[in-house]
């Protein structure tokens with residue numbers, strides 16, 4: 001039998017560690033807990049420090065267990081290289097710390113994860129110009145771009161209203177103008193969508209969500225797709241310019257963001273994330289099926305005012321989602337008619353858990369305006385289309401009929 005040239009998504013993840021030598025033939029990369037690495041010959045140590053030889057020096061900058069996960073993420077995104085961080089926010093913070101400077105202009109979708117919105121506010125306070133636009137239409141991105149625009153940042157499916165950025169056309173504009181296009185792929189995960197396909201230069205994933213998948217470990221990553229020309233980026237420091245152009249961006253991010261700010265992923269966490277990632281495709285398939293079934297049931301019920309889910313024909317970007325994504329994902333949100341109080345509804349659910357977080361194996365529900373989007377205030381919530389009664393659902397892998405029954409009985 002001939003071995004296929006390119007292995008599928010799950011096969012690749014399952015067998016990736018064994019592509020390199022592993023002690024005792026273990027199918028998992030072992031957890032290496034050492035913080036420092038010793039060398040027989042002091043000259044080798046010096047060469048590792050000078051980048052003339054590959055090798056580990058100190059746990060904050062790199063670790064073999066973490067590297068094995070980085071390698072898997074790179075394959076999942078079909079990229080060039082990845083860097084792991086302690087959390088998804090640390091990965092987003094790294095983009096800001098490692099690549100943006102005072103006087104730069106950043107164009108970002110205004111439908112954003114709440115803490116990313118908060119980071120961009122900090123950027124603005126520290127002397128960067130910020131344009132928050134409705135990125136579901138490329139025209140809004142195009143008019144916002146200025147000569148000092150360094151980066152365009154979008155999410156794939158926005159949380160909680162599930163707006164989908166005009167990913168392909170934004171990618172085209174960024175390529176034409178030589179602007180770095182950064183896509184937060186957390187909501188889709190590399191199983192449903194690879195941002196490289198629309199021209200992203202950097203991809204962010206919160207590993208805490210679908211990739212690890214079980215709500216028991218935090219992590220984040222940046223993947224360089226290899227599409228962006230770092231030679232044209234003005235803020236690469238002289239010592240990173242010595243490297244090949246393709247490596248300059250990640251070299252600077254690893255040193256100036258990971259090493260200097262120190263939000264490193266722990267090796268135990270990397271191992272747990274790697275185990276979770278083995279079932280990413282299976283979970284995403286099941287969660288997407290469950291989410292579609294729930295969204296369809298709720299949309300058909302007269303007691304429900306509106307359901308936001310890219311898998312519904314009523315969703316404004318349904319056609320785009322069908323074209324770009326392998327399935328419609330695990331997240332939807334909905335509003336009940338005014339006669340049902342959203343808190344009462346949530347309290348009647350028996351299986352779904354009142355909790356923040358998403359991409360878990362268990363179904364989680366939350367009244368977003370009163371919790372995760374409370375801090376930003378009513379005006380910003382209105383801009384993001386977040387009504388006071390909006391309920392967000394992160395759908396798990398429970399048996400479909402149990403979820404349908406739970407969400408139906410809670411209607412009263």
Ligand SMILES: *Cc1c(COP(=O)(O)O)cnc(C)c1O
Nearest residue numbers: 087088089113184186206208219
């Ligand atoms: C959760 C999330 C993050 C942050 O990830 P953490 O691992 O919680 O720090 C960033 N972006 C999106 C879209 C997220 O959902």
